[in-house]
Amino acid sequence: xxxxxxxxxxxxxxxxxxxxxxxxxxxxxxxxxxxxxxxxxxxxxxxxxxxxxxxxxxxxxxxxxxxxxxxxxxxxxxxxxxxxxxxxxxxxxxxxxxxxxxxxxxxxxxxxxxxxxxxxxxxxxxxxxxxxxxxxxxxxxxxxxxxxxxxxxxxxxxxxxxxxxxxxxxxxxxxx
Numbered sequence: 001x002x003x004x005x006x007x008x009x010x011x012x013x014x015x016x017x018x019x020x021x022x023x024x025x026x027x028x029x030x031x032x033x034x035x036x037x038x039x040x041x042x043x044x045x046x047x048x049x050x051x052x053x054x055x056x057x058x059x060x061x062x063x064x065x066x067x068x069x070x071x072x073x074x075x076x077x078x079x080x081x082x083x084x085x086x087x088x089x090x091x092x093x094x095x096x097x098x099x100x101x102x103x104x105x106x107x108x109x110x111x112x113x114x115x116x117x118x119x120x121x122x123x124x125x126x127x128x129x130x131x132x133x134x135x136x137x138x139x140x141x142x143x144x145x146x147x148x149x150x151x152x153x154x155x156x157x158x159x160x161x162x163x164x165x166x167x168x169x170x171x172x173x174x175x176x
Contacts, residue, residue, distance in 0.1 A: 061115065061159050068116055069163055071107070072156055078104040079154075111156075119155030119166045121148045131155055133165040143171040 081100050090097050111118070119131050125148045127134060132148065132155070140149045148168045155166030 062161060064114060065158050065161070065163065068111075068114070068156070068158055071111075072164055075104070075107055075111070076153060078107065115159045116163065117157045119157060121151050121155075121166045121168055123148055123151070127168065127170045131157075131162065131165055132168045132170075134170045135167050137170045137172045139173060140171045145171055145173050147171045 078100055082097070082104065085093075085097055108118075121132060124143070127146045127148055135152055138149065140147075143149060147170065149171045150169035152167040152169070153164075156163040
């Protein structure tokens with residue numbers, strides 16, 4: 001058994017430069033492997049930091065989207081209330097109408113403060129499925145196919161994301 005142990009030692013003693021070269025090559029390979037692992041860990045840490053920053057920004061910008069969506073019908077109801085009021089009703093209940101108007105303006109200010117913008121399609125505007133939802137399609141004289149001919153509800157965006165598309169009627173081929 002001692003002879004077997006001596007044999008590698010003898011080889012080491014016989015060619016010390018070859019053993020040294022082997023050791024340097026082994027250490028170089030180990031260093032390269034550790035450097036590669038370190039660089040990958042560094043890249044993973046940087047990617048995690050960037051992902052966490054993006055998640056934080058998204059949470060700041062879009063975290064209230066459920067609440068915002070829930071407030072849209074309130075905006076719609078206040079708008080419809082003002083639109084439905086006749087001149088006689090406005091004269092008879094001017095304080096009430098003014099209160100509803102102020103409430104709607106305050107809600108609009110809060111929307112603006114939090115990055116909610118109103119999508120108000122114009123009649124004759126080209127239908128855009130990115131921002132509009134077609135509720136019906138009908139022929140309308142003096143229009144071309146794909147034009148907005150009626151607006152049922154405005155749409156809303158939260159920063160660059162669509163909260164609710166505008167609900168519109170769209171012209172089909174013109175009536176003859």
